[in-house]
Amino acid sequence: MAVPFEYVVKETSTNLWRNWMVSFAAIVTVAFSLSFVGVAALFRQEVDHATARWQSGVTVAIFMNGNVTARSDPQAKAVESQLSNMPQVAKETFCNQECAFVEYQKMFANDPTLRGAITAPSQLPVSFRIKLNHASQASQVGAEFTNQPGVSAVEYAKGEVEQLLKLSKFLQVAAVVAALGLLVSSVVLILNSIRLAIYSRRKEVGVMKLVGATNWFIRIPFMAEGLIQGVVGAAIGCGLTTFFASEFRKLISENKIQLLQPMTASTGETVIIYLLLIAFGAIIGAGGSALALRRFLDV
Amino acid sequence: MIRFENVTKTYKDGSIMALEACTTDIQKGEFVFLVGPSGSGKTTFLRLLLREEVPDSGKIWVAGKQIGRLSTWKVPYLRRNLGCVFQDFRLLPNKTVSENVAFALEVIGRPRHIIATQVPQVLDLVGLAKKSDRLPNELSGGEQQRVAIARAFVNRPLVLLADEPTGNLDPATTRGIMRLLDRINKTGTTVIMATHDFVIVDSMRRRVIELAHGHVMRDQVRGIYGYGT
Numbered sequence: 032m033a034v035p036f037e038y039v040v041k042e043t044s045t046n047l048w049r050n051w052m053v054s055f056a057a058i059v060t061v062a063f064s065l066s067f068v069g070v071a072a073l074f075r076q077e078v079d080h081a082t083a084r085w086q087s088g089v090t091v092a093i094f095m096n097g098n099v100t101a102r103s104d105p106q107a108k109a110v111e112s113q114l115s116n117m118p119q120v121a122k123e124t125f126c127n128q129e130c131a132f133v134e135y136q137k138m139f140a141n142d143p144t145l146r147g148a149i150t151a152p153s154q155l156p157v158s159f160r161i162k163l164n165h166a167s168q169a170s171q172v173g174a175e176f177t178n179q180p181g182v183s184a185v186e187y188a189k190g191e192v193e194q195l196l197k198l199s200k201f202l203q204v205a206a207v208v209a210a211l212g213l214l215v216s217s218v219v220l221i222l223n224s225i226r227l228a229i230y231s232r233r234k235e236v237g238v239m240k241l242v243g244a245t246n247w248f249i250r251i252p253f254m255a256e257g258l259i260q261g262v263v264g265a266a267i268g269c270g271l272t273t274f275f276a277s278e279f280r281k282l283i284s285e286n287k288i289q290l291l292q293p294m295t296a297s298t299g300e301t302v303i304i305y306l307l308l309i310a311f312g313a314i315i316g317a318g319g320s321a322l323a324l325r326r327f328l329d330v
Numbered sequence: 331m332i333r334f335e336n337v338t339k340t341y342k343d344g345s346i347m348a349l350e351a352c353t354t355d356i357q358k359g360e361f362v363f364l365v366g367p368s369g370s371g372k373t374t375f376l377r378l379l380l381r382e383e384v385p386d387s388g389k390i391w392v393a394g395k396q397i398g399r400l401s402t403w404k405v406p407y408l409r410r411n412l413g414c415v416f417q418d419f420r421l422l423p424n425k426t427v428s429e430n431v432a433f434a435l436e437v438i439g440r441p442r443h444i445i446a447t448q449v450p451q452v453l454d455l456v457g458l459a460k461k462s463d464r465l466p467n468e469l470s471g472g473e474q475q476r477v478a479i480a481r482a483f484v485n486r487p488l489v490l491l492a493d494e495p496t497g498n499l500d501p502a503t504t505r506g507i508m509r510l511l512d513r514i515n516k517t518g519t520t521v522i523m524a525t526h527d528f529v530i531v532d533s534m535r536r537r538v539i540e541l542a543h544g545h546v547m548r549d550q551v552r553g554i555y556g557y558g559t
Contacts (some may be wrong), residue, residue, distance in 0.1 A: 034439070035439070038436065234420070234422055234423075235422060235433075237420065238420060238422060238433065238434070238437075238481075239437045240406075240409070241380075241409065241414050241420075242409065242410070242414075242433075242434040242437060242438060242481070242482075242485065243406040243407065243408070243409035243410035243438050243485075244406060244437035244438055245403070245406045245438075246402075246403065246406070248437055248438075248439065249437075
């Protein structure tokens with residue numbers, strides 16, 4: 032049976048208004064817990080971008096001259112064979128022009144000017160990415176290639192990068208733990224606010240059952256209430272995420288963690304994270320109200 | 331219309347016997363008094379009809395359907411055929427008289443134009459057309475019970491169940507309520523009324539089913555209260 036939309040709007044807004052303090056608490060808790068998740072996810076993306084070159088333990092990158100465009104080039108071959116003979120090198124990989132282009136796009140995801148400056152893979156140099164047995168040997172290994180023919184530059188992952196990667200990992204774990212705790216309390220708070228709403232309307236609910244209102248007719252306004260609390264909470268959580276993330280970036284730049292690249296996440300990624308947060312809020316809201324209804328609306 | 335066949339209902343894991351092997355038939359359009367002392371099973375009888383309770387054993391039919399077999403989601407549709415009135419009225423205090431009656435139609439999804447015509451009609455029937463904008467606490471007990479009857483009847487149920495509807499009312503008001511129930515009965519609605527009030531039972535001379543300790547003790551076509559008189 033269809034439940035009139037008007038009726039749901041009327042009932043739900045009355046419920047929210049009647050217990051506005053409890054609703055408010057539920058919304059705030061959802062907002063904060065989801066903003067933790069949001070900041071962690073955003074930060075992960077940003078670190079991922081800023082350290083695109085230094086993923087999976089790569090500490091040295093050797094960039095070749097513009098005229099070296101393939102792995103088969105004699106100058107590239109010379110570098111490669113020298114690398115494979117060095118005991119300090121755990122693993123070396125070749126990054127061709129396509130690979131360099133993808134990486135470039137990622138690093139300047141939110142900087143259209145810089146991103147637009149390079150329009151084809153052929154404008155970028157090829158490079159070797161080196162993973163060492165001991166990160167401390169980076170400069171020693173790199174030095175051997177600085178004056179090699181065909182090599183234009185040698186770059187090292189700085190300490191900040193490593194710190195950043197460590198921080199990112201820590202933050203992810205901490206945020207997930209904190210968010211889990213807060214998520215449980217937001218589900219409980221939503222459950223409680225729905226329970227209060229049902230309790231304060233128990234007379235109406237009693238009459239509704241008596242005159243033969245269907246269970247869905249009784250349930251839907253309460254479910255809508257939980258859903259609204261979850262989604263509004265998540266929307267505020269997105270705002271908080273934006274705020275926390277910008278404060279966090281400031282903190283990093285003030286503490287002179289010098290990075291090769293600025294910390295940014297692309298607009299697309301940010302939107303996806305926000306949409307996920309809102310979907311999550313909806314799930315929390317629906318889950319909390321479903322729990323409350325299961326226990327209190329038995330016929 | 332309504333049939334109980336060997337219905338047994340116990341509470342608290344069988345330690346309290348509310349109805350035991352109760353069998354009875356009620357035809358369409360009958361007016362039935364359900365009498366008996368407190369704890370004799372009158373309220374259980376009504377709750378079973380509403381399917382607020384399920385019998386331990388035995389079968390109950392309402393309007394051709396065996397309600398023990400009814401799946402939970404169909405229960406609301408059963409209740410739309412059964413109007414209900416209680417001793418304590420159960421009106422919503424923050425809604426006016428007409429809103430209280432309209433609520434019963436709203437929550438079963440009746441369209442607005444039907445509500446707009448049905449509500450004044452039924453308020454006119456119970457004699458409260460002029461008080462439709464009052465709140466329940468501005469009305470006398472008798473008037474509140476009339477509102478409750480209007481709410482129970484507005485959906486034109488097949489059966490009207492009344493659980494001591496006059497229990498809180500003085501004799502003069504009670505007579506008014508009984509006249510109203512009689513009028514509703516004359517429209518073809520079956521009325522089942524549980525009561526303690528021997529004066530009205532004796533004066534109306536309708537069918538009387540007397541319950542005691544969960545058994546049907548007596549079933550008379552034009553009966554009197556008989557108990558305590």
